[in-house]
Amino acid sequence: MSRPSHESQAADPALPVDAAAIQHAATQAFATWTRSLPVAPSNPTDFIRSVEPKVRRACRLYTTITERKVVWKDGPTRGSPPVTGLRRKADSVDPWLETRESLHESSLSILPCSACGGPGSIPCSRCGGSGDVRCSNCNGTRKAYGYASNGSRRLMNCRSCDARGTVSCSGCNSGRVSCSPCLGHGREQRWLEFVESVRFDLLVMTEDETLRGLPWTTVGMEKDAKLLGEISANGALSQDKVAPHLPEDWLQEHWGKTRIALKLQERITSQLFQVFEAPAARVSYSIADALPTTVQFEGQRMLAPPVSADRQFAARARKVFAARLVLLALAVGVPFLYLIRGSYFWNGWLVALCVSLGGFAIVAEHLVRDWTLGRKRKTRRRSIGLAVYALAAGFVAQASEPRLADALRHIWAGRLDAANKELLALGKPEDPALQPIWSELHLAHALRAETVKEVVEDAVLLKSGSPQRAKVNQRLLELTRRQVLQSLARKEPASALEVLSIARPALEQDFSKDVGVLTANILETEYEACSTEACRWKTLGAALRAESTPGREQRLGQVRATLVEQLSPKPRPKVMTLEWLLHLDKTRALTTELGETPSDADLGERARQAATWTREERERIPLIGAERAVAISLLQLTTGSDTSLLTKTTDSVALYCALKDGRCAGAYLVGADKSSRVLNNLKHTATTKELLSRVMGHPVELPTPPQLRGGKSPTQTTWKDGGVTIVARWSSTYLMELRIGEVKP
Ligand SMILES: [Zn+2]
Ligand SMILES: [Zn+2]
Numbered sequence: 001m002s003r004p005s006h007e008s009q010a011a012d013p014a015l016p017v018d019a020a021a022i023q024h025a026a027t028q029a030f031a032t033w034t035r036s037l038p039v040a041p042s043n044p045t046d047f048i049r050s051v052e053p054k055v056r057r058a059c060r061l062y063t064t065i066t067e068r069k070v071v072w073k074d075g076p077t078r079g080s081p082p083v084t085g086l087r088r089k090a091d092s093v094d095p096w097l098e099t100r101e102s103l104h105e106s107s108l109s110i111l112p113c114s115a116c117g118g119p120g121s122i123p124c125s126r127c128g129g130s131g132d133v134r135c136s137n138c139n140g141t142r143k144a145y146g147y148a149s150n151g152s153r154r155l156m157n158c159r160s161c162d163a164r165g166t167v168s169c170s171g172c173n174s175g176r177v178s179c180s181p182c183l184g185h186g187r188e189q190r191w192l193e194f195v196e197s198v199r200f201d202l203l204v205m206t207e208d209e210t211l212r213g214l215p216w217t218t219v220g221m222e223k224d225a226k227l228l229g230e231i232s233a234n235g236a237l238s239q240d241k242v243a244p245h246l247p248e249d250w251l252q253e254h255w256g257k258t259r260i261a262l263k264l265q266e267r268i269t270s271q272l273f274q275v276f277e278a279p280a281a282r283v284s285y286s287i288a289d290a291l292p293t294t295v296q297f298e299g300q301r302m303l304a305p306p307v308s309a310d311r312q313f314a315a316r317a318r319k320v321f322a323a324r325l326v327l328l329a330l331a332v333g334v335p336f337l338y339l340i341r342g343s344y345f346w347n348g349w350l351v352a353l354c355v356s357l358g359g360f361a362i363v364a365e366h367l368v369r370d371w372t373l374g375r376k377r378k379t380r381r382r383s384i385g386l387a388v389y390a391l392a393a394g395f396v397a398q399a400s401e402p403r404l405a406d407a408l409r410h411i412w413a414g415r416l417d418a419a420n421k422e423l424l425a426l427g428k429p430e431d432p433a434l435q436p437i438w439s440e441l442h443l444a445h446a447l448r449a450e451t452v453k454e455v456v457e458d459a460v461l462l463k464s465g466s467p468q469r470a471k472v473n474q475r476l477l478e479l480t481r482r483q484v485l486q487s488l489a490r491k492e493p494a495s496a497l498e499v500l501s502i503a504r505p506a507l508e509q510d511f512s513k514d515v516g517v518l519t520a521n522i523l524e525t526e527y528e529a530c531s532t533e534a535c536r537w538k539t540l541g542a543a544l545r546a547e548s549t550p551g552r553e554q555r556l557g558q559v560r561a562t563l564v565e566q567l568s569p570k571p572r573p574k575v576m577t578l579e580w581l582l583h584l585d586k587t588r589a590l591t592t593e594l595g596e597t598p599s600d601a602d603l604g605e606r607a608r609q610a611a612t613w614t615r616e617e618r619e620r621i622p623l624i625g626a627e628r629a630v631a632i633s634l635l636q637l638t639t640g641s642d643t644s645l646l647t648k649t650t651d652s653v654a655l656y657c658a659l660k661d662g663r664c665a666g667a668y669l670v671g672a673d674k675s676s677r678v679l680n681n682l683k684h685t686a687t688t689k690e691l692l693s694r695v696m697g698h699p700v701e702l703p704t705p706p707q708l709r710g711g712k713s714p715t716q717t718t719w720k721d722g723g724v725t726i727v728a729r730w731s732s733t734y735l736m737e738l739r740i741g742e743v744k745p
């Protein structure tokens with residue numbers, strides 16, 4: 001067996017390399033690569049120091065490996081030839097030494113049919129080889145229903161099987177059928193064949209082992225490398241054939257590795273050896289005077305190194321980023337500071353400041369970018385622009401600041417709000433340097449103000465004793481006097497007093513006399529409106545203290561004399577009780593109205609005595625027998641709608657007064673406290689005693705508990721007080737009720 005072999009020799013492997021083309025491509029690739037770096041320069045190729053073109057070579061070995069396996073095949077024979085037995089053994093065959101035809105011819109063997117064993121027929125499966133099957137009509141019973149000649153239906157001998165129970169099998173001939181594998185010949189033939197399976201192997205070989213890691217040698221070799229030539233062989237390529245394309249020593253060392261491990265029945269059926277050439281370039285670059293960095297571009301596509309291979313542009317980008325951060329802080333931060341300095345700065349100057357700082361930042365950013373690339377001329381040009389923007393920003397910042405002169409100008413022109421804004425922007429009002437201008441502003445404001453309150457607000461901000469304060473006070477006094485007199489003319493002393501109280505803190509020091517006169521005027525108006533002597537005495541006294549005049553003093557004396565007369569205790573004249581009671585109440589009210597009299601101790605003492613006297617005098621009037629109106633007054637009741645009963649309830653005791661013919665004919669006392677009705681216990685005794693004394697018009701003691709009489713405690717005791725019968729009801733020693741005079745429970 002000879003194997004067909006074919007070899008082909010391809011193009012000249014030593015193709016000339018165009019160094020200029022590689023340089024050009026590498027330059028382009030470098031430009032593209034740098035553009036992917038942060039803050040890429042616009043003309044990256046300017047930074048290339050050298051481009052070193054190179055050519056790399058790599059080989060590829062494709063191997064097709066075929067495996068042959070020997071297998072038996074079989075089939076039917078034509079006719080029934082004599083049996084030969086097996087002519088060959090499969091494991092003794094080397095498939096690579098035979099052709100398909102020779103193997104078939106030498107191994108073809110005739111054997112008895114393995115299915116039927118030689119006869120060419122096998123027993124019938126349907127009848128089990130007997131040739132008969134059970135009759136389906138009678139089911140083997142030989143009898144079946146049918147119709148007799150007279151038309152009646154009955155069980156008769158089976159007609160299908162003639163009452164035998166079985167019929168002949170229709171699927172066979174006397175119980176046997178022809179054998180299908182041998183088509184009835186009783187023989188089979190066998191022969192040997194080989195089956196092929198194919199696998200492939202790919203090996204990349206390079207001059208330089210480090211190249212194996214490069215992308216173009218692993219994928220896309222066609223894209224990045226040029227095929228210089230190829231050798232193919234049907235069967236294995238020999239080292240001699242490959243030798244012209246690879247250095248001899250390299251071949252010596254590595255060719256052995258290309259051997260492929262083959263299995264027993266495997267053979268290399270073809271091999272293809274390809275030689276590729278790929279361009280590469282080492283590009284050195286540097287920014288300004290830095291030491292160059294070298295990066296490598298590979299393949300026809302000039303595959304770029306990873307971004308991390310760069311050092312110089314990254315370092316420069318960090319500087320630019322830092323500068324940007326500072327500039328952004330400046331361009332945003334400074335206007336923000338002006339914004340928060342106050343509304344004074346919220347104007348066109350701030351806009352101008354934003355614009356000039358923005359311009360400054362933009363120019364400065366460009367400058368940093370040029371400077372970090374070492375572009376001296378451009379940097380110089382940019383710095384001129386930068387200076388212009390800096391000057392503009394400085395000028396705007398200066399112009400936007402507040403000025404004292406402006407504040408003064410505003411005051412003189414009457415633009416007080418503008419002046420106020422300017423001054424506030426200049427600093428705190430407490431600043432001594434600003435004090436005179438603030439004073440001018442307050443003065444101007446006060447002279448313009450129409451209400452006392454506004455003028456006072458300005459006045460208190462001015463230093464006491466300063467000429468401005470004096471002017472403002474003068475103005476304040478005029479305004480106050482006018483408003484007080486207007487209020488008094490309208491008989492509204494309260495509003496006059498309000499105006500004066502606002503102005504008083506500012507005026508008290510310099511114009512105490514004028515304030516006094518105005519106060520006295522107001523008090524005189526109040527005096528005229530008085531309805532009681534107490535009111536007159538009080539207002540007149542206060543007016544006299546505010547402004548002392550002989551006439552006022554004399555009048556006060558007269559009012560005091562009247563008061564003293566009214567407060568003096570006097571014996572009860574012959575008048576009705578009710579009238580006397582009214583007089584007492586009036587005197588009492590006078591003492592209450594007078595209250596404390598720190599300015600007149602003697603009058604105060606008289607008022608206290610009068611108060612005591614009226615109280616005692618009141619208590620001397622008995623409730624029993626009093627007219628209804630008197631009783632109401634004595635009990636200090638506000639209503640008396642019930643015509644038959646008056647009720648006075650304290651916290652603990654209730655007093656009921658029964659009316660008869662318009663007079664209090666009788667009264668009774670009970671505990672008001674629902675949980676404790678007892679009148680003579682610790683809590684109730686004092687109140688009960690006081691109420692009982694009121695009823696009688698003189699002090700009365702509570703009765704003592706009655707003595708036991710015959711082992712029993714009496715429930716009622718009676719006694720008389722000045723002709724009035726008093727009945728006490730008891731529960732043991734507890735006083736439960738008191739009845740005074742004519743009263744029925
Ligand atoms: Zn057969
Ligand atoms: Zn039958």
Ligand SMILES: [Zn+2]
Nearest residue numbers: 124127169172
């Ligand atoms: Zn059969």
